[in-house]
Amino acid sequence: xxxxxxxxxxxxxxxxxxxxxxxxxVLIVEHSPEGAMGLVINRPSSVSVANALSGHLDLPDxxxxxxxGGPVEPAALFILHxxxxxxxxxxxxxxxxxxxxxxxxxxxxxxxxxxxSDIRFRIYSGCAGWGPGQLEGELARGxxxxxxxxxxxxxxxxxxxxxxxxxARVYATHRLLPxxxxxxxxx
Numbered sequence: 264x265x266x267x268x269x270x271x272x273x274x275x276x277x278x279x280x281x282x283x284x285x286x287x288x289v290l291i292v293e294h295s296p297e298g299a300m301g302l303v304i305n306r307p308s309s310v311s312v313a314n315a316l317s318g319h320l321d322l323p324d325x326x327x328x329x330x331x332g333g334p335v336e337p338a339a340l341f342i343l344h345x346x347x348x349x350x351x352x353x354x355x356x357x358x359x360x361x362x363x364x365x366x367x368x369x370x371x372x373x374x375x376x377x378x379x380s381d382i383r384f385r386i387y388s389g390c391a392g393w394g395p396g397q398l399e400g401e402l403a404r405g406x407x408x409x410x411x412x413x414x415x416x417x418x419x420x421x422x423x424x425x426x427x428x429x430x431a432r433v434y435a436t437h438r439l440l441p442x443x444x445x446x447x448x449x450x
Contacts, residue, residue: 267294268398270357272416273301273407274429283334286426289391290343290412292362299393302332302341302362304385304417305425312373312386315340320370322377330422332387343417344372344384357412383418408433 273289289301312327332341342363344350349371353361363369369386376382393401401407410433419425 265296268299268409269294270355270412272304272410272412272429273398274410274426274433276406276408279406284391288416288425288429289333289407290356290360290417292356294398296395298395299398301391302330302343302387303391304330304343305419305422306331307422308388310388315386315388316369316373319366320373322373327386330385330387332389333391335390335392337389339389340369341387341390342369342372342384343387344368344376344382345414346372346375346382346384349375349382357414359414360412360417383414385418410436 268291271291273291275284275287275289279285284303286305287303288305290304291299291301293300307328307330310329311324312329313322313324315329316322329340331337343356344361344363345359347355347359347361350361350363350368353363353368356362363372372382372384376384398407402409408430410429416425416429419428
């Protein structure tokens with residue numbers, strides 16, 4: 264029986280050495296028997312959002328960076344955002360996170376975020392993709408661990424810590440032994 268991982272993180276296992284996914288956390292935004300699509304959430308690029316969208320939108324230069332969403336279609340841009348009212352046709356990836364790829368949604372979300380600090384977004388170039396059965400094979404091989412996605416990890420202030428934090432959550436939920444104590448003599 265098929266179980267969709269939409270709205271879950273894939274956390275790269277320690278033995279996964281593919282340079283595209285080494286120490287990554289991928290948010291699965293689509294998953295069906297026909298395949299899966301996700302966005303790597305912890306790989307900021309050196310390109311600013313204002314620079315990336317300069318030919319399309321006139322935006323103030325902020326510290327927002329475009330993230331490398333994956334090796335598939337690197338010229339395609341995607342946006343993850345929490346503005347449900349701005350993208351009513353899109354189904355939520357998780358309770359409060361939406362993915363958009365149209366120019367209208369990009370402009371609406373980015374401009375609204377400038378005026379409203381409650382609106383959060385991240386822009387990704389490229390995505391990760393799997394054909395039918397491919398992701399399931401990688402999961403069976405132990406390349407990935409899964410965890411229900413959270414908004415705080417998606418919009419984490421320090422994306423370089425996300426993989427470690429999510430890996431710690433996975434280990435905590437699958438713990439066989441009690442927590443490590445600072446003084447092992449007390450065991």
